[in-house]
Amino acid sequence: MTKKKILSLTIAGTLMLTTAITAFGATTKQEKENHWAQPFATRVEEAYGIQYFMENKSLRDIISSQELEELIKATIDEDFSQKIQETTREKVVSTMVEIWAEKTDTNLEEMILPMILVYNDTDEIDFDYRTNVMVAYFHGIAKGRGDSMFVPKDAVTFGEAVTLIANTKDAILKENTEDKDEVENGEGMTKEFTTTAAYEIKDASVVFDFELTNISDEKREIMFSSGQQFEIEIINEKEEKVYTYSHDKFFTMALIMKTLEAGESISWQDTWDLQDNEGNLVPAGEYQAIITVLLMEEEIEKQQLTTIMDLHIK
The missing domain is CATH 2.60.40.2360 (Intracellular proteinase inhibitor BsuPI)
Structure with a gap:
């Protein structure tokens, strides 16, 4: 049985940003330490043992559809079978929300969202993805890039991909609060x-x-x-x-x-x-x-x- 989720949130001029484009990979130790996405990459690598996957990859590089599918299977959904035709921000974020909904038994069609303009370029987001992009915002899965812009047609980088993976896992664990065993055993990526x-x-x-x-x-x-x-x-x-x-x-x-x-x-x-x-x-x-x-x-x-x-x- 699915659960009906009703969001009632008040947003008071807050600009919250979590994703951006920067570099990572087989560079220098200093570059890795100074890179904003290194904590996300480290969390995902250690949680799922995918160091082999990230080896010699740069977080600034665009991730391919096949690489994204492999990353999703190796991390948050081993049964993921969807063929991703494009890796635009709107498509990838929408896909992450679908995974979140499946893992939390949420019916996306029954969700009620606040009537609020989150992004200045909302009208550029494909209508088929618009609701999921809003769900991602309110559940901390994905935010904008700056100046309240989402930039929906831009291709997703490895940096954004590992950030979305970490945020999606956090959102799943937060929603499934009744699953105490996983939290107590230290599995997943919980937050205090x-x-x-x-x-x-x-x-x-x-x-x-x-x-x-x-x-x-x-x-x-x-x-x-x-x-x-x-x-x-x-x-x-x-x-x-x-x-x-x-x-x-x-x-x-x-x-x-x-x-x-x-x-x-x-x-x-x-x-x-x-x-x-x-x-x-x-x-x-x-x-x-x-x-x-x-x-x-x-x-x-x-x-x-x-x-x-x-x-x-x-």
Whole structure:
């Protein structure tokens, strides 16, 4: 028997981004460590033992239909038999939502979605995929690329593919909350925390609002090792780090402990004046903001504490 899902969500001007195009593969260790998608790739590789599949592949490369089918079979759906004719964003995201619906016993045709314009280019999304793209947004499977754009006709890269795999698995586990055995045994990719962020360009500055939320069912004690509770890094189109929040700042060296009840969040706000670490105004262009909450707990995956956003500086 299928379950009827009703979404009743309020979106208050929040721009949440999880996918972007960057590089990964048999390059240098530094490039891997600096790559935003490395945590996703590592999670998927370790969870499913597919290091052989990712070997010598770049996350910037376009994934083929056959490679995507193989990746899906090796990870979230070993019985996947659909022939993917194209790897556009709209098609691939729609496919991930179909897998999510099958694994969670959800009838997509009976879903009620909020009447809200999520993407500025919604009218460019094929009508057959539009509902699934919206479901993906509200369930954290896929977000836009920046400026509230989805860019539905672009081809999916390996970086986006492994991110979608990880997010889809998380969404399945979150929906199937009654399946406690899998969670207790540490199988899959469960989350205890999630980070979300939004930004606004105002008065020649970028104002960041971000928060960490305890999405577990229990109260959590969190700890910071100093007065610095977060880091913000700005990366330019050449993948160069032009700004770091902590650059030339000093923080108190004292342990800071906080308690987050189940579902509770802790929020921060910070303003970047569009100057690089040398005090020079950055030129107009495309940038990425990487915001990381600096909890001490080593067992919490960095991916749960990090949000990445595309910035368009005019």
